[in-house]
Structures are given as structure tokens and as C-alpha cells.
Amino acid sequence: MNKKKLKDLEQTALRVREHIIRLSGNGGCFIGASLSCADLIVYLYKEFLNISPKNFRNPKRDYFFLSKGHDVPALYGTYVELGWLEEARLKNHLKTTDNIYWHPNRNIPGIEFHSGSLGHNLSVAMGVAMDCKLRKQRNKIVVVVGDGELNEGSMWEGLLVASAYKLDNLIIVVDRNQFQANMQTEDLIPLKPLTKKFSAFGCSVKKINGHNFEQMGKAFSKIPFEKNKISVVIAETVRGKGLPSIQKRADRWFVNFKKEEIEQLLKELHGSKKTKLTSETIVAR
């Protein structure tokens, strides 16, 4: 990956993180998970997927599904940076006059399908992948899932079926931030050995650092990893990436920050000292 491209991706991801931080006040958002997948989402839309407002209705476009819907702030931020969504609309977050809320919905141009209930968008993406295969179209269908989401039986049920139908146009990206709502995945329902689990279900798996654009570039350029197999990218990420004061913290899952905290967090994102946070996490589950 050339330096110019790398710099552009890094700068874009930084601005997406700023949007996410600003969305974490006035009602709050799922900030930790949004920050963990921000780099992945920026990379996918800018470098990998053939999706733009010009082809939103073209059946030959690529498809993107955010199955772990609670990190939609990363998607809103990316759409702003791509110029698909007016930045001013982010101020409407959680306002009943707009459709920008805690989970994705199809009123936002670019969002293919709603999510929020975990374990759904894999099978929806499979339906799309199946239809593309039947029509002999070569679209790529990407679905981003959470590691906590892998607790859901429908994920493994879906993998069985996707493997049976050899959906090698389907790409599953696991945002492996090691956390589910309230605790570390390995402390509740351990997922290890995750690569072996996916392989055993017939997938072809690559593990990357989900904050390293060069590694993303290398891995995604090889898709499909193997003919007739689903490609799975396990992206090792950090919950709260970019903000040391909330990174890897179970109690910073969903927070509604105060104005002063947000201002300080924005500075922290740019290298300033850790923010003193007093707002409590809201346990929504």
C-alpha cells in the first residue's frame, strides 16, 4: 500500500473516530465497539467494496451488512467522510425528526438492511450471496459480525448452510475486540480456538490486526481465500481503540458522555492525556 493511500485511510479513520466521540453525548452510543471496527469499515468502503451513491440500486454493486448493528456510529461517520451523509445530520442523532439512532436502518442511504438483533445479517447476506451466484454475478458480499455475536446459534447454523452452498462470494469479517456487552468473551463464553471453529465449519480463515491497513490490504486482496469456501477475516481489534481512557474497559460499553468529557476525549484522540471520566456506563442489557 503506498504512503499516500495509507495516510488518507489513517486521516479518514481519525475523523470517523471524532464523529463517533461526538455521537457519544446527548443520549450516548455504543462507543467501545464503534471505535474497534472504525478502521475496518473505513478500509472496506474506501478500498475494497464497489459501492457508491451512483450504484446504490445497481444489482452488480457489492453489498455490506453490519450485523453487529450497535456500532453504527462508525458507519455514520464513514458515510459522512465519503460524502454520502451530510455532517450536519449527525446532530440529529436520536432526534425523532431524523432516522439516525443506535442501530442501522434503511432510511440512511447506503445501509442495505437494518440490524440490531444479533445473529441476523449473516443469513440475510447469504440470501443476497445466493442470488448473486444464481445470476452468475460476481459481487462481493461482506458482513461484519461481532465476536460476542458468535454466541448466537443462528451464526453457526448459517455457516453450515453457507458452506453447503459454497458461497465463496461471502466474506465474514469478525471484529474480534475480545469483549461482549459486559465482560471479556473468554471470561463468559470462550470462543477460542476461533480460527479452528470457523475452519471446522468449512470456512477459509485469515487473522489480521484490525487496525493495520497494510495487513487489511494484503488479506482482502486474496479474497476469496479458497474457491468454494466462505472467506473469514478475524480482525484482532481493541475495544475503544484510540482512547486510552476507555480502551479495553468492560465498563465503557455504552456511555452517555457530558459535553466537557467529549471535548477532552477529542483531545485525547489527538494525543492529549487521558480524560477524567465521571459518566457511568449504561448497562442496556
Next chain:
Amino acid sequence: MTYEDLIFELINKDDRYMIMTSENRSAMRNITAKIKNNFIDTGITEQTLIGMAAGLALRGRIPIVHALATFLTMRAFEFIRTDIGIGNLPVKIVGAVPGFLSDGNGPTHQAIEDVSIMRGIPNVNVFCPADEDDMLKCLPKIFESTSPFYIRYNNTKPVVEHSKFEFGKAEMFGEGNDVAILVYGFLFSEAFKTKQILESKGYSVRLINIRTPKPIDEKAILKAVDECKLIVTIEDHFITGGLNTILAEVLLRNKKTANVLPFAFMNKWFKPGLLNDVLEYEGFTAKQISEKISKQIAFSI
């Protein structure tokens, strides 16, 4: 003409139709080889079946999904509600062996709350055909409709020839004023025989084949309430949330009341066995129903 003939014809005319099943092939067993490009069997996976149907619908397809009514509407309930309902996608959800038709299977297989839970989902409509003839006459329009539909599959032999389907309209038999019998689905044939028995005893009866509990033909019900002395509801469904509840909702919405005699399952599953024996055991034969109605009429006139 059979259900298989109908879907085979549909696919030949319109490539958008996708026949899907979670390994319940009884309704399309003989044509799967001929419709390969429009047929998907996901194995015993009701959730994935519905999710994939949603994905196919996003691509402009019209999926017709099949599984046993209990597993389809309940195991995959949240997928139907969240993917099909919220998405308002034109997926047709066909539940096999609903109500009494699960005969000897036992309570695990008794879909007798399906109408209640499916009609409770915004955007999702419900069709309960009286028999094979009714089903085949109505389905083309239901499949064509852009809304999601839950269909109580019923290929039992008809006791009467049905009329053309009109969206949201019930099918009327007679204009009698003593008793109005409201019925949907498989029990239509018992209701039809009940009407004949009652008429032979000198009562004037109208029979209303509801066809679509949602959208409900409110006009037909209100007319019956205004003109008849007794309203009977017959359904192989729990008393909660089905036809009896729909009638109550219509009455309340219109500030009316009526003498109502319901035939439904009162908070219990039915006794499994051979279909005719089950009907007898549970008191749903035309003879048993007409006897109860006759007794009730005395109080209602």
C-alpha cells in the same frame, strides 16, 4: 391442479419466485428437480431459512418458504418479525400441518397460536385457506401481493367449490339470520356440514369463510352481527388471539356487542391421534358443533 402445479407454473412465468424449505419438501417433492434454479433447501434451519429469504427479497425475488407451521412461526418468530416484518419484504411464509392437521404428532407440532402471533406483526398478513380448492384459488393473488403473508397450508379435499378471491374479502355462503358461523382454515368443511344440519332443523344460517384473518373483512362481520341472533366462531387455534379475539376487536372498535359462541382450544393443547378421532374427542365434528349451537340458539332468540 395441485399446489405443486401452481408453483411450477408460477416459476415458469416469473423467475422472481424462489421456492424455499427447511427440509420440508412435502408440498413440492415432485418438482424440485425441475425447478433447480429457483429452489433452495436450507436443511433443518428455520432461522437461516427466513434470513436468507429476506436477503433474496432484497435482490427482488419473491421467496415462498416452507416448513412445519410450529417451527416456522415459533422457532423463527423473531426472524419473521425482525427481517420480514420490519423490512416489509414480500416473503410468503407457508406453514405445513397447522392446527388439527398435525393430527397424531402431539403438542410439539401443534401450531394453534400461529394466527395470533403472525397477525400481531405489522405488515404481515395471514391467509387460512378452507381446503385445496380455496388455497389454489386465492394463492396466485396472495403470491403476487407485495406484502409479506403467512399461509396456513391446507390441501384437504373440498366439500364445495369456492368463489374467486378478492383481497380482504371473506367468502359468503347464504344470508341466514339465525346463526352466522365465522370460520377459517381446515374446519371450514365441518362448518359447512354444520350449516346443512342446522338448516335441516329449520334454522337460517350464513357461513362466512374468513379466508384472511388479516386483513379482516370487517364489513362482513358487522353485517352478520347486525343481522344474526347468534355469532359462532370456529377455529383450530387457541381461544387467545385468533378468530374469537378478532371478532371481539371488531365489536369493540365499533361499540357493539353480540351473542357469541366460540369453538377453539381453551388454554390447552389437543389430544393427538387420527384426525377424525381427534375431531370427535375435542368436540369439533359438525354433529357436535351443531348440537351445541342448537342449544345456544334457544337462549339467543
